[in-house]
Amino acid sequence: QKKYKLVVVGGGAGGCATAAKFSRKLGKGNVAVIEPSEEHYYQPMWTLVGGGIKTLSQSTKSMSKVLPKSCDWIKTRASSFDPDNNTVTTDDGQKIKYDYLVVAIGFHLDYDKIDGAIDALKNDPNVCSNYASWTVEKTYPAIKNFQGGNAIFTFPNTPIKCAGAPQKIMYLAEDAFRRNGVRDKANVIFNTSLGVIFGVKKYANSLLKVIESRGINVNYKRNLVAVDHKNRESIFENLDTGEKEKFEYKLLHITPPMSTPEALRKCTQLVNAAGFVDINKDTLQSTKYKNVFSIGDCSSAPTSKTAAAVAAQVGILKKNLSAVMEGKEPELTYDGYTSCPLITAPNKCILAEFDYDANPLETFPIDQGKERWTMYHLKKDFMPHMYWNLMLT
Numbered sequence: 001q002k003k004y005k006l007v008v009v010g011g012g013a014g015g016c017a018t019a020a021k022f023s024r025k026l027g028k029g030n031v032a033v034i035e036p037s038e039e040h041y042y043q044p045m046w047t048l049v050g051g052g053i054k055t056l057s058q059s060t061k062s063m064s065k066v067l068p069k070s071c072d073w074i075k076t077r078a079s080s081f082d083p084d085n086n087t088v089t090t091d092d093g094q095k096i097k098y099d100y101l102v103v104a105i106g107f108h109l110d111y112d113k114i115d116g117a118i119d120a121l122k123n124d125p126n127v128c129s130n131y132a133s134w135t136v137e138k139t140y141p142a143i144k145n146f147q148g149g150n151a152i153f154t155f156p157n158t159p160i161k162c163a164g165a166p167q168k169i170m171y172l173a174e175d176a177f178r179r180n181g182v183r184d185k186a187n188v189i190f191n192t193s194l195g196v197i198f199g200v201k202k203y204a205n206s207l208l209k210v211i212e213s214r215g216i217n218v219n220y221k222r223n224l225v226a227v228d229h230k231n232r233e234s235i236f237e238n239l240d241t242g243e244k245e246k247f248e249y250k251l252l253h254i255t256p257p258m259s260t261p262e263a264l265r266k267c268t269q270l271v272n273a274a275g276f277v278d279i280n281k282d283t284l285q286s287t288k289y290k291n292v293f294s295i296g297d298c299s300s301a302p303t304s305k306t307a308a309a310v311a312a313q314v315g316i317l318k319k320n321l322s323a324v325m326e327g328k329e330p331e332l333t334y335d336g337y338t339s340c341p342l343i344t345a346p347n348k349c350i351l352a353e354f355d356y357d358a359n360p361l362e363t364f365p366i367d368q369g370k371e372r373w374t375m376y377h378l379k380k381d382f383m384p385h386m387y388w389n390l391m392l393t
């Protein structure tokens, strides 16, 4: 049995950044990261991978390169949590003990909850999804080869990471259809489970203008429930009436339903009814265990789930967990800051930034509700650099 001062579960955006901050502070051998994946992905780049602007390899680094050298990498999956005994058990039967725990295991992608989706993603070149490393490279060829008909983009009936991403790829595709001379034969459709286009009014208003000017059809409260790729049909449930509607497609981009990983969800002491680590939204500390914190997609912080939110949370976590380690109370308060660069074309972006109350919390002294090429370059060129060289180090 091994014991660490700090155990971090998950080596994604949140886990890696946490390990970097604390392994420096606590020194070699005191921090462990439990993470099964050999690769670390900068997932925010996947919109651009799907749009043919970047490659999957540009978004990928080996986990051994991004995890700090001074932490112990336990290369397996956490299978259960026992917060009453300060222990995490792994898939291969190790029992890892800790003084402090940070849970950052992100979201699980539930493609299997859509009947036929996995089969379609594996076998139909016209069905794609930017959300997983094994599907994101299908998106651009599907867009490039599109010759007309229904191009459908979906938004599921669960919380998801980067709530803007399901429509960003639609704007890039619509732009590509124009450039490829097939726009007049295309019917671009956004079928979303939500009742609004975006949760923050200011940016929703801007996006509705984009949608109108580009001739996109939006159907609200439509949830993808099945794909029959042999007949090129997708079935949506109307969430108001419960009726099923059939849409033929020539291109289908799926955003899958998401949930927190099973290993976490089954630990009822740690999670809320929805399966998220139950934390105080101000301090990021577990509501029940003072030595447990959580950041990122798997925490109950009621903000939009993004890497930008993680970047803001890491600063709060560093201060508050350090205080708790010194026997003090958490001192900093997280305001829910999150950001979503809403790419609307290969040179245009609306940079949404907002807080827990969906109030804009903008960085720049200009109207960020407008489409701007400066924000596009910030997203495409500067943010990856910030992620790899500042956030993760």
Ligand code: FAD
Binding pocket: 009, 010, 011, 012, 013, 014, 015, 034, 035, 036, 037, 042, 043, 044, 045, 046, 047, 076, 077, 078, 079, 104, 105, 106, 107, 130, 131, 132, 161, 162, 165, 261, 263, 295, 296, 297, 298, 305, 306, 307, 308, 309, 310, 339, 340, 341
């Ligand atoms: P992740 O980074 O997903 O990391 C979770 C880690 O936990 C993974 O490494 C996983 O292997 C590991 N794990 C899972 N289960 C276990 C287990 N049982 N035991 C141990 N480890 C486990 N964010 C932005 O800020 N801007 C954007 O423009 C943006 N666009 C996006 C576009 C797409 C297509 C996608 C997919 C995401 C986008 N995001 C964006 C969201 C952003 O990538 C996530 O919000 C962010 O990565 C969350 O960090 P995390 O650490 O919580 O989870």
